[in-house]
Amino acid sequence: MFQREILQELLVWKQKNGRKPLIIRGPRQVGKTSLIHLFSKSFKHYLYFNLERPEDRIPFQEIASTKALLEALFFSKSLPFKELENSLLFIDEVQEMPKIINQLRYFYEDFPGLAVICAGSLLETLFTRNLPFPVGRVEYKIVRPVSFAEFLMAMGENQAIEVFSQVPIPTYALPKLFELFHRYALLGGLPEIIKTYVESKDLVLLQPIYESIFLTYQDDIEKYASGSAQIQQIRHVVKQMFFEGGKRIKFEGFGNSNYRSREMGEAFRILERAFIIRLVYPCTEAKIPIQSDFRKSPRLQIFDSGLFGYFAGYQKDLLGTKDLNEQFQGTFIEHWIGQELLANNSSPLAELHFWVRDKKGSSAEVDYIIQHQGAIIPIEVKSGRTGKLKSLFSIMDQFNLTLAIRFYAGPVLFSKLQTPAGKDFYLISMPYFLVSKLDAYILWAKSKIEL
Numbered sequence: 248m249f250q251r252e253i254l255q256e257l258l259v260w261k262q263k264n265g266r267k268p269l270i271i272r273g274p275r276q277v278g279k280t281s282l283i284h285l286f287s288k289s290f291k292h293y294l295y296f297n298l299e300r301p302e303d304r305i306p307f308q309e310i311a312s313t314k315a316l317l318e319a320l321f322f323s324k325s326l327p328f329k330e331l332e333n334s335l336l337f338i339d340e341v342q343e344m345p346k347i348i349n350q351l352r353y354f355y356e357d358f359p360g361l362a363v364i365c366a367g368s369l370l371e372t373l374f375t376r377n378l379p380f381p382v383g384r385v386e387y388k389i390v391r392p393v394s395f396a397e398f399l400m401a402m403g404e405n406q407a408i409e410v411f412s413q414v415p416i417p418t419y420a421l422p423k424l425f426e427l428f429h430r431y432a433l434l435g436g437l438p439e440i441i442k443t444y445v446e447s448k449d450l451v452l453l454q455p456i457y458e459s460i461f462l463t464y465q466d467d468i469e470k471y472a473s474g475s476a477q478i479q480q481i482r483h484v485v486k487q488m489f490f491e492g493g494k495r496i497k498f499e500g501f502g503n504s505n506y507r508s509r510e511m512g513e514a515f516r517i518l519e520r521a522f523i524i525r526l527v528y529p530c531t532e533a534k535i536p537i538q539s540d541f542r543k544s545p546r547l548q549i550f551d552s553g554l555f556g557y558f559a560g561y562q563k564d565l566l567g568t569k570d571l572n573e574q575f576q577g578t579f580i581e582h583w584i585g586q587e588l589l590a591n592n593s594s595p596l597a598e599l600h601f602w603v604r605d606k607k608g609s610s611a612e613v614d615y616i617i618q619h620q621g622a623i624i625p626i627e628v629k630s631g632r633t634g635k636l637k638s639l640f641s642i643m644d645q646f647n648l649t650l651a652i653r654f655y656a657g658p659v660l661f662s663k664l665q666t667p668a669g670k671d672f673y674l675i676s677m678p679y680f681l682v683s684k685l686d687a688y689i690l691w692a693k694s695k696i697e698l
Contacts, residue, residue: 251397252591253390257286260386261362268351271366273390274522274550275467276460278438279366282390283337290362291333292326298343307344313353317361332360342367352384368467389522389597392436392551394590395428396683401445402427414687415659421678425656428680432583433562435553436590450562457557464523471517480506480514488524488549489558493582495544523550527585529603533616533623533646537600548599552583580679581614581628584654587682588615602642611638619689626652628679636674640666648672650692654679661692 260269271279287293296303306323310316320336321328336354341347347365354363393401399408407427410420433450434440437460440453464485472478487502498511506514518524525548528539549555556562561579585599602625604611615626625648627639639651644666653676660676675692677685 251400252394253388254282254286256388257282258289260388261289266359266362267355267384267386268363268365269386269388270348270351271364271388271390272522275368275463276437276439277390277392277550279368279390280339281438283335283339283364283366287335287337290335292324292330292335294320294324294326294334294336295339296320296337297339298347299340304344307347313350313357317354317358331358335362335364338363338365340367341365348385355384391522391590392553392586393438393441394436394587394683395431395680398431398434398436398441399427401441403445411681411684414684414691416678416681418658421658424680425678428678432552432580433556435551435556436586437551437553440553453557457554460554461558467521471521476510477514477517480510481517484511484514484518485523488518488547489555491547492549492552492555492559493546493578495546497544524548525550525589525599527599527601529612530600530616531603531605533602533625533642533648535618535621535623537616537618537623539598539600543603543605546601548582548585550586552579552586555579555582580654584615584626584628584679584682588617588685591683604638604641604645611641613638613642616642617685619686622650623648624650624652624689626654628654639674640668640670643672644668644670650675650689650696652677652685652689654682659688661695 257269260266271283273279284295287295296307298304298307306316306319310319317331317336318328321331321334326334338347351363351365354361396408396411399411404427407420407424410416411424416424434444434453439460440456443452443456444450465482468478468481468485472481483502483504483506487504491502498506498508498515500506501511504511515524515526519526526545527548528541528545529543530537531540531543532538556579588599589597600616602611602613602616613625614628617624617626623646625639625642627636629635636653639653642648643651647670650673653674655676655678657676657678659678659681660674662674662676663671664674665671673692673696675688677688681688
């Protein structure tokens with residue numbers, strides 16, 4: 248079963264008092280429609296309308312009254328209207344009729360007992376138009392690629408799942424879990440890719456699926472762009488983004504082009520609104536609230552590292568590797584850590600942050616920083632000895648932090664370290680496949696510190 252975490256969140260939404268209509272967001276191919284079909288099994292009745300089908304659009308085109316529309320929708324599915332409060336209405340591909348987004352306010356106000364969900368493969372195009380949105384009367388959730396824990400479930404690795412949940416994880420389980428994670432990293436988190444691999448165990452069969460997904464995104468470009476010039480600019484970004492994934496970029500001349508910063512910046516922001524990429528800006532402070540410095544160069548995060556690895560030509564080199572940090576100067580595994588951090592958050596507002604110190608002759612960079620229960624915790628993705636953590640020592644000294652994380656290809660370790668400047672702090676070293684268990688390990692470490 249894919250998307251287990253967000254399915255649980257949907258079940259909580261179903262039981263919520265004052266439940267609002269829900270808009271599901273996210274890039275193509277992450278399983279939004281399949282997720283809602285699965286969720287519908289928790290209802291007595293399910294009404295599904297795909298607005299790409301002409302016959303499904305007819306009631307929405309012809310009926311203005313909310314009550315009359317709902318009566319027509321129930322009638323078309325041969326369902327009793329009196330069972331409205333035991334029903335889920337799912338309107339898919341809603342971008343085909345944008346007016347429905349605003350109509351959600353009337354579903355909420357006049358028929359609060361009906362569970363209503365909307366989704367669409369090009370839904371993000373609506374957020375750039377001058378359309379009235381029912382502010383305060385809808386909720387949003389984002390569906391992201393499948394996490395490592397969900398990959399284990401899809402593979403039927405029941406024992407691995409059981410051991411994966413132990414804190415700390417036993418050392419005997421590491422070789423197998425590293426092997427499984429490397430396979431997951433090779434494939435990516437797109438449900439169709441994982442499903443095909445689980446059924447066939449054949450990597451060759453995946454090639455046309457990767458390429459079909461890429462062509463789908465290329466075909467969507469005209470719908471995102473405002474003119475022919477911008478179509479070409481977005482096409483350029485989409486073609487070049489795989490070679491720059493995980494790296495800090497500059498808009499001016501991106502991908503060896505003649506495009507100006509303003510043109511590239513807008514192309515990137517359009518793709519970011521569509522959740523295809525994310526621009527991760529650095530912070531120069533490690534304080535709450537975490538604030539990015541938008542004057543500095545961002546790091547480019549692509550929505551799925553498997554797709555990134557395939558088109559960047561990384562996959563062949565990843566086969567048989569023992570430590571992903573030793574591949575491509577650590578860029579690939581750092582990118583995966585970012586994806587896993589996001590995979591466990593269904594909020595459209597979820598962000599990634601990293602820290603930089605840009606002083607003349609004294610630069611430093613920490614891969615990620617997070618906020619946890621009122622504290623800032625830096626994260627480094629490293630291999631080798633703890634003594635190589637020069638940038639981590641720098642941030643611990645500068646901001647008087649007490650706990651840090653290192654993801655690497657090794658066992659769970661809890662250490663008390665001292666920076667060259669004499670500052671004591673605690674470090675959790677964790678296998679990089681445990682990103683989704685980060686909260687549990689932070690609480691585990693804090694309990695040891697308190698002892």
